[in-house]
Amino acid sequence: xxxxxxxxxxxxxxxxxxxxxxxxxxxxxxxxxxxxxxxxxxxxxxxxxxxxxxxxxxxxxxxxxxxxxxxxxxxxxxxxxxxxxxxxxxxxxxxxxxxxxxxxxxxxxxxxxxxxxxxxxxxxxxxxxxxxxxxxxxxxxxxxxxxxxxxxxxxxxxxxxxxxxxxxxxxxxxxxxxxxxxxxxxxxxxxxxxxxxxxxxxxxxxxxxxxxxxxxxxxxxxxxxxxxxxxxxxxxxxxxxxxxxxxxxxxxxxxxxxxxxxxxxxxxxxxxxxxxxxxxxxxxxxxxxxxxxxxxxxxxxxxxxxxxxxxxxxxxxxxxxxxxxxxxxxxxxxxxxxxxxxxxxxxxxxxxxxxxxxxxxxxxxxxxxxxxxxxxxxxxxxxxxxxxxxxxxxxxxxxxxxxxxxxxxxxxx
Amino acid sequence: xxxxxxxxxxxxxxxxxxxxxxxxxxxxxxxxxxxxxxxxxxxxxxxxxxxxxxxxxxxxxxxxxxxxxxxxxxxxxxxxxxxxxxxxxxxxxxxxxxxxxxxxxxxxxxxxxxxxxxxxxxxxxxxxxxxxxxxxxxxxxxxxxxxxxxxxxxxxxxxxxxxxxxxxxxxxxxxxxxxxxxxxxxxxxxxxxxxxxxxxxxxxx
Numbered sequence: 001x002x003x004x005x006x007x008x009x010x011x012x013x014x015x016x017x018x019x020x021x022x023x024x025x026x027x028x029x030x031x032x033x034x035x036x037x038x039x040x041x042x043x044x045x046x047x048x049x050x051x052x053x054x055x056x057x058x059x060x061x062x063x064x065x066x067x068x069x070x071x072x073x074x075x076x077x078x079x080x081x082x083x084x085x086x087x088x089x090x091x092x093x094x095x096x097x098x099x100x101x102x103x104x105x106x107x108x109x110x111x112x113x114x115x116x117x118x119x120x121x122x123x124x125x126x127x128x129x130x131x132x133x134x135x136x137x138x139x140x141x142x143x144x145x146x147x148x149x150x151x152x153x154x155x156x157x158x159x160x161x162x163x164x165x166x167x168x169x170x171x172x173x174x175x176x177x178x179x180x181x182x183x184x185x186x187x188x189x190x191x192x193x194x195x196x197x198x199x200x201x202x203x204x205x206x207x208x209x210x211x212x213x214x215x216x217x218x219x220x221x222x223x224x225x226x227x228x229x230x231x232x233x234x235x236x237x238x239x240x241x242x243x244x245x246x247x248x249x250x251x252x253x254x255x256x257x258x259x260x261x262x263x264x265x266x267x268x269x270x271x272x273x274x275x276x277x278x279x280x281x282x283x284x285x286x287x288x289x290x291x292x293x294x295x296x297x298x299x300x301x302x303x304x305x306x307x308x309x310x311x312x313x314x315x316x317x318x319x320x321x322x323x324x325x326x327x328x329x330x331x332x333x334x335x336x337x338x339x340x341x342x343x344x345x346x347x348x349x350x351x352x353x354x355x356x357x358x359x360x361x362x363x364x365x366x367x368x369x370x371x372x373x374x375x376x377x378x379x380x381x382x383x384x385x386x387x388x389x390x391x392x393x394x395x396x397x398x399x400x401x402x403x404x405x406x407x408x409x410x411x412x413x
Numbered sequence: 414x415x416x417x418x419x420x421x422x423x424x425x426x427x428x429x430x431x432x433x434x435x436x437x438x439x440x441x442x443x444x445x446x447x448x449x450x451x452x453x454x455x456x457x458x459x460x461x462x463x464x465x466x467x468x469x470x471x472x473x474x475x476x477x478x479x480x481x482x483x484x485x486x487x488x489x490x491x492x493x494x495x496x497x498x499x500x501x502x503x504x505x506x507x508x509x510x511x512x513x514x515x516x517x518x519x520x521x522x523x524x525x526x527x528x529x530x531x532x533x534x535x536x537x538x539x540x541x542x543x544x545x546x547x548x549x550x551x552x553x554x555x556x557x558x559x560x561x562x563x564x565x566x567x568x569x570x571x572x573x574x575x576x577x578x579x580x581x582x583x584x585x586x587x588x589x590x591x592x593x594x595x596x597x598x599x600x601x602x603x604x605x606x607x608x609x610x611x612x613x614x615x616x617x618x
Contacts, residue, residue: 013503029564040614055434075603078479078483079483080480080483080484081485082483101419101568107487109483109484109486109487111482111483111486113487114496117483117486117487118488119487119490142486142490144486144489144496146496147496148496148497150489150490152490162467166490166491167467171468172467172468172469185581196492198493199493199495200492200494200495200498201495203496208493209492209493209494210493212491214428229433249428254493257540259462260462260465260466262466286560294417301467303465303466305551306555306577308465309505344555346557347559349450349588378555378588380588381469381470381472381556381588382475382591384469412468
């Protein structure tokens with residue numbers, strides 16, 4: 001009996017262990033199969049990713065394509081945006097200091113091969129009242145006629161002198177402000193609308209450059225004071241129409257006798273007419289005669305190692321109107337000049353600047369003598385921090401007499 | 414003086430004079446027009462001599478090849494450059510705007526040059542280096558080192574200097590980079606080694 005029971009137990013144990021071994025063995029196989037399936041799935045995914053991925057060679061080709069790509073599909077045509085912007089802080093004797101946005105001036109270039117280029121600069125400013133003002137600084141189509149001549153047609157920066165055409169962008173101007181008389185409504189013309197030929201040519205070892213233009217010319221502004229009219233200012237900012245039908249002819253000739261030194265002479269002549277009355281009713285104007293309009297200028301620039309010295313002189317003369325025009329009056333002369341020295345301190349990023357300007361206008365309240373001193377920090381060659389102080393001497397009580405502290409960050413791109 | 418010049422000439426005469434001058438200039442310049450490819454060496458010289466007259470020098474590495482095209486043509490109009498000078502400057506800038514990317518291998522393994530140079534170091538310096546580094550080695554504009562400085566750049570080991578010349582270099586915080594091979598990819602390692610020897614012999618104190 002006992003033997004029978006023992007045999008039963010043994011048989012049960014054997015069957016149980018066999019069954020459990022079989023069950024365990026079956027679980028491992030299933031797990032392995034599952035793992036295999038999972039790996040297969042992952043491998044398929046990886047294969048798919050690999051198929052969609054670029055090889056190193058393909059990436060290199062793409063890099064080269066990007067490096068040489070033009071914005072437009074047609075490689076003969078290029079489009080490029082440059083420009084500059086500045087922000088700052090100004091504190092003058094008569095008012096509390098204010099942060100300000102100077103200008104944002106994007107410049108657009110569209111070029112077809114070496115034949116033609118369209119250039120345009122916008123000037124976007126935030127006024128004291130918070131309003132945004134936008135104007136077209138220039139818009140020209142430049143036809144590269146040959147190696148020595150370019151036709152510049154449209155609204156262009158005045159080629160009289162150097163400041164307006166080459167130095168006014170804030171990342172180039174070494175001080176936060178323009179020299180008195182070289183801004184808007186000053187002695188130097190700002191821009192004009194017409195046709196201009198520009199270029200340069202060598203004369204032996206001497207290099208020269210020139211600009212000759214014919215344009216609509218400026219318009220004149222009069223003011224009514226003490227029961228009589230007198231000239232208030234010359235608006236030489238590129239009028240889109242020639243209301244008096246009188247053209248102005250002018251230009252500049254520059255000579256570079258040796259590297260780093262340039263001397264230029266400028267002149268313009270034509271007629272200009274009073275078209276506006278300052279703070280008055282311009283519709284009262286009638287029968288205004290075209291007056292003589294003449295500009296002369298001279299400029300120089302000298303670079304010697306870390307030192308730069310430059311100067312510029314401009315005189316604008318408007319003749320008298322002795323006819324029967326409502327605003328007939330005597331003529332007037334605006335004259336300004338500046339000299340500026342800048343020194344870059346050794347291998348540092350600091351630059352020191354000093355400028356003296358003397359602006360003489362027919363109105364005592366506009367006359368100004370200015371000493372401006374400044375220090376610039378060149379974060380990069382096109383990102384500059386400027387601090388300056390202006391000692392201004394003008395008619396007592398006028399804006400021209402107020403000293404100013406200016407801080408500016410300028411970025412050229 | 415102004416009255417003498419301008420007032421004695423009426424507007425019709427001024428326009429006539431202008432037209433004659435333009436016609437003369439046009440014919441003269443058209444006769445001289447002969448497009449040629451840009452010259453690297455002349456481009457580096459014209460670039461160094463002209464750009465700083467108005468503004469701080471921009472690094473060649475600031476812009477891509479196509480961006481330099483429009484920028485240099487814009488400057489042709491502004492600065493009164495000739496067409497040939499424009500092409501020369503463009504050739505220089507497009508040849509010098511490669512990014513400086515030194516690998517660890519290049520840093521750990523300074524250059525050893527055994528081949529002979531094909532041109533003299535003096536010749537290379539005068540054609541490819543002088544525009545930026547100057548005839549006297551003092552540097553033509555800001556951001557370029559003064560080779561005559563006793564404690565300056567030339568106190569570094571030759572292998573490091575040559576590596577910098579070949580691969581390009583920019584001191585941290587400096588405004589201007591040294592383009593690889595001075596921007597002239599035609600120069601061999603041996604040519605640049607000869608140039609370094611010339612620089613050290615001429616300027617090191």
